[in-house]
Amino acid sequence: MKRLLGVLLVLALAFSLAAGGNVEASPDIIGRLLGSLDIPGKVTGGLAVSGNLALVATSSGVLAIDVSDPESPSIAGSAGAGGGACNVEVKDSNLAYALSEWSFHTVDISNPGAIHSPGSVRVGGFVAGGYPAPFPYFGLSGDYAFILVDRLYYNQLSLLSVIDTTDPTNPNIISSRELQDVYGRGEVEVASSVAFVVSDGIHIFDVADPTNPVRLTSIGAMGEALGIEIHNNLAHIISKVDDTISLVTYDVSEPGIPVFLGAKEVGSAQE
Structure with missing residues (x-):
């Protein structure tokens, strides 16, 4: 049994979303651990929240945690995901x-x-970035999921694959765009x-x-891109050049x- 070190984050997210996603921080909340529980197996990837349910990617699959009572979270159920999940999205x-490392699951x-x-x-x-590497984030738009598939193991190409989930019992790949110069996280x-x-x-x-x-274009010359968020037509990118994070x-x-x-330096990779 391993203690989920990020349970505070899970509870904070659940608390925020349950309250409408717009919770004002206060001294009573910041820095206070609300609750914890032991997680079976190993936490291998990300988490996602739907109402009072927190989903955690583990070495056994997807674990559902009931966080309706933040001071006493409990395991509600679990689902297999091809031997283990490396990320989960709602x-x-x-x-x-x-x-999972080789497949996509509804x-x-x-x-x-x-x-x-x-x-x-x-x-x-x-799956590019799959466990034990940094876990992959995949994009969602309507009934479609977008993932990056690493085929370097086959000395071939990386793929941007689009999966149609209109029928959750039968998700299917509707396109795979070959990418000769795209690899990484x-x-x-x-x-x-x-x-x-x-x-x-x-890209x-x-x-x-x-x-x-x-493919429209690429943004390069920023070192290693570590992550991105899009908001109001602005792309905010975390990049690493040598040991500098910007x-x-x-x-x-x-x-x-x-x-x-x-661009603004925000820290060091060694911190």
Whole structure:
């Protein structure tokens, strides 16, 4: 049994979302551990929250934790995910998605005490960033999931794969865009029919037609891109050059012509 060191984050997220996602921090909340529990197996990846349910990726699959009482969280159920999950995302109150090293799984969370995976699909390679590497973030847009598949193990190409989950019992890959020069952490962020793929830089794709992603441009020369968030047509990128971590911002209101706005050092990789 391993104690989930990030349970405070789980509870904070659940508390925030349960209260409408707009909780004002106060001295009574900041820095106070609300509750904890032991997690069976090993926490291998990310977490996601749906109402009072926190989903955690573990070496056994997806674990559902009831956080309706923040001071006494409890395990509600679990679902297998091809031997272990390396990340999990929530679509809505009924459906979540999980990635294992080699496959994509839909997870029915409508009954927290009996969550299960009604369908899965092999992704044709190794999920980029999969455990034990930094866990992959995958993009969601409607009924579509966007993931980066690393095929270097086959001396072939990386793929931007799009999975249609309209039928959760039968998710299927509707397109796989070959990427000869994209590799790395495996994060995909989708905003307004545009996919941002994180690797050595940021690679931008028009995915208005999910069956035919079109590469628009790339943002490079920033060292190693570690993550990205898109908000109000701004791309906020965490990058690492040598041991320096910086926040880099681009205007992506015209995705094919990103405009550099500035960069600020925020820390050291050794800290």
